[in-house]
Each structure stands twice: as structure tokens, then as C-alpha cells.
Amino acid sequence: MSAEITIPAEEVKGSVRFIDVGVNLTDPVFRGMYRGKRKHDDDLQAVLERSRAAGVKSMIITGGSLDESEEALELAKQLGLYATVGCHPTRSTLFEKYNGGPDAYLDALDKLIEEHLNGKGRVVAVGECGLDYDRTHFAPQEVQKKYFRERLQLSLAKKHHLPLFLHSRAAHYDFVQILREEGFGEDGGKAVGAKGGVVHSFTGSGAEAEEYMSMGFHVSANGCSLKTEDNLAACKAIRPDKLMVETDAPWCSMTSTQASKKYLDTLPANFRSLFFPAAVQPEKFVTGKTVKGRNEPAAIGGIAWVIHRINEGISYEEVTEMAWNNTVEVFGLEELNEL
Numbered sequence: 110m111s112a113e114i115t116i117p118a119e120e121v122k123g124s125v126r127f128i129d130v131g132v133n134l135t136d137p138v139f140r141g142m143y144r145g146k147r148k149h150d151d152d153l154q155a156v157l158e159r160s161r162a163a164g165v166k167s168m169i170i171t172g173g174s175l176d177e178s179e180e181a182l183e184l185a186k187q188l189g190l191y192a193t194v195g196c197h198p199t200r201s202t203l204f205e206k207y208n209g210g211p212d213a214y215l216d217a218l219d220k221l222i223e224e225h226l227n228g229k230g231r232v233v234a235v236g237e238c239g240l241d242y243d244r245t246h247f248a249p250q251e252v253q254k255k256y257f258r259e260r261l262q263l264s265l266a267k268k269h270h271l272p273l274f275l276h277s278r279a280a281h282y283d284f285v286q287i288l289r290e291e292g293f294g295e296d297g298g299k300a301v302g303a304k305g306g307v308v309h310s311f312t313g314s315g316a317e318a319e320e321y322m323s324m325g326f327h328v329s330a331n332g333c334s335l336k337t338e339d340n341l342a343a344c345k346a347i348r349p350d351k352l353m354v355e356t357d358a359p360w361c362s363m364t365s366t367q368a369s370k371k372y373l374d375t376l377p378a379n380f381r382s383l384f385f386p387a388a389v390q391p392e393k394f395v396t397g398k399t400v401k402g403r404n405e406p407a408a409i410g411g412i413a414w415v416i417h418r419i420n421e422g423i424s425y426e427e428v429t430e431m432a433w434n435n436t437v438e439v440f441g442l443e444e445l446n447e448l
Contacts (some may be wrong), residue, residue, distance in 0.1 A: 163406075
């Protein structure tokens with residue numbers, strides 16, 4: 110497909126709106142803490158204000174462990190956002206370290222979901238779950254598979270009729286095999302009581318994206334999805350009706366060394382100032398400035414812009430609205446349409 114813009118930037122009309130489907134607002138860096146050391150003041154409110162100015166209407170805060178899920182839900186309640194509940198594959202050993210063992214850990218996740226299914230700050234997905242074979246030094250493959258399949262999110266998604274927030278790194282074969290064996294091989298597992306979901310932070314191949322979509326899942330892109338030319342080619346395989354966007358902030362920043370830069374260079378100036386405002390090093394923090402190396406939800410507009418640019422014939426407005434509609438439908442966020 111042509112790399113040339115299909116609609117001139119000056120013809121982008123009106124405002125755009127986003128839902129960041131994966132953001133780690135519980136990370137201490139949003140409170141000025143880096144590896145246990147304070148480098149600047151708590152600026153979470155400024156981060157949120159910048160996101161709102163950039164068109165981010167809501168976010169789903171990622172839960173990566175029992176403790177983090179509890180924190181995510183509390184923060185979501187305070188801020189009027191949403192959260193996921195689950196245990197990241199690299200933290201799978203927490204099941205075995207928990208007081209009472211794996212069954213007690215699962216029961217605690219189950220109870221947390223049960224208590225937050227409705228109202229402000231509710232849980233809208235089970236996860237982050239899946240497999241990560243790039244980081245088996247945190248949790249061996251067999252441990253990850255055990256708690257993905259037997260005592261983790263798959264059973265909870267079925268029980269509570271929730272979508273999955275999925276993670277896959279260098280583990281595609283085992284990942285889809287387990288999903289298929291557990292009844293998620295088609296229509297997102299609706300036949301077994303589940304509600305589809307999204308493979309977030311997608312960095313796989315085009316064929317892998319096609320397989321996820323054929324199984325009824327959506328695919329979410331962020332800065333890590335757009336690093337290389339191969340990444341860009343793979344993201345072209347994501348159908349508009351299956352697309353979501355996210356930042357995975359504070360991770361997965363878009364940088365000048367990535368293949369996406371040539372597309373970001375065409376971003377209209379008014380959008381650039383909103384999505385990528387001026388930044389300073391953490392040690393030189395200035396109120397009102399972003400922090401270098403720390404991704405923010407405001408950058409989500411840049412993700413959508415690159416997706417627009419690599420897909421000939423799909424305008425920026427169409428990309429943003431399709432991602433919005435897909436997210437509202439999968440996670441049951443209809444109230445956002447009234448904002």
C-alpha cells in the first residue's frame with residue numbers, strides 16, 4: 110500500500126476521541142517515583158489533564174496482579190475510569206507464593222471481580238493474562254501455561270461473562286492452542302460464556318493477527334506495535350472492525366528511531382502539540398511539562414495517526430471512530446457515547 114497520506118492533514122475536521130484500552134496508571138512513575146527514588150513531584154493530575162486535552166475520553170487501567178488490580182480498581186473509581194483484574198504471565202509465580210496457595214489466589218481474583226462488576230470504576234475485562242516467552246526468567250513457560258489455563262483468567266472470563274485482556278510474546282502457538290482448547294477458538298468464546306476480548310500491545314506477524322481475528326478477538330496497537338517496518342506491515346493486517354488503540358503508558362513510547370517516525374512527521378502541528386507536548390528529563394522536571402522516557406495517554410492520537418497513514422483509503426476520523434466503537438462494544442462502555 111502507498112505510504113502517501115490519503116487525505117491532506119488540513120482536511121482533518123473537528124475533534125477526535127479516544128479510549129485508551131491499556132494504561133498502567135498505577136505505576137509509581139506517574140507519582141514521580143522511579144525505582145523507589147523520588148525524582149519529581151506527583152503529576153498524575155497533569156497527565157490526566159493532558160490526556161483530556163488530546164481527546165482521551167476514558168481509559169482502562171491494567172491490573173497485572175491481585176494487588177495491582179485492587180489498586181487499579183480504586184484508582185478507576187476515584188477517576189471515573191475502568192480497570193481489568195488479573196495476573197500478568199510474568200507474575201504467574203505469585204499464585205504459588207500466595208498465602209493459601211494457587212486456589213486462594215484465584216478465589217481472591219474471583220471475589221475482586223464479583224465485587225466490582227457494576228458502577229463507577231468497574232472491572233470491564235479479565236487480565237492481563239496470556240503467555241510471555243521473552244521473559245521466562247520471571248516465570249517459566251510451564252508455570253505460565255498452568256495458571257493461564259487452569260487457575261486464571263480463562264475460567265473467570267467464562268464465569269463472569271467478561272472479555273479478556275490478553276498478552277502474547279513469542280508464544281503464539283501455545284497461546285492460541287490453549288485458547289482453542291478452552292473454548293475460545295471461535296466467536297471469542299461466547300459459546301462457553303465469555304465475551305471475546307483484545308490481544309493488546311500487538312507485536313506479532315500479520316498471520317498471527319489474522320488468526321486472532323478469526324477466533325473472534327480484537328487486536329490493539331501501541332508504540333511497541335509500530336517500531337519496525339515488519340511491525341508496520343503486520344499492523345496493516347488488523348481489520349478496522351477489529352482494531353483498538355492504546356498507549357500501555359508509561360511504556361511503549363514512540364521514538365525518533367522507530368519506523369513510525371516518518372508517519373508521525375506528517376502529523377498536523379495542532380495534533381502534535383497535544384499528543385506529544387514538550388518533555389524534560391525527570392531530574393529537570395518542570396510543572397506542565399511531560400517527562401522524557403515516560404509515555405502518556407495523550408500520545409494515543411499518534412498511534413491512530415500511524416494506523417491511518419499505513420492504510421490507504423481510511424481517513425484519520427474513520428480510524429479513531431472505528432477504534433472507539435469497537436472498544437465501546439467489546440467492553441460494554443455505552444455510557445461513553447453520551448459524553
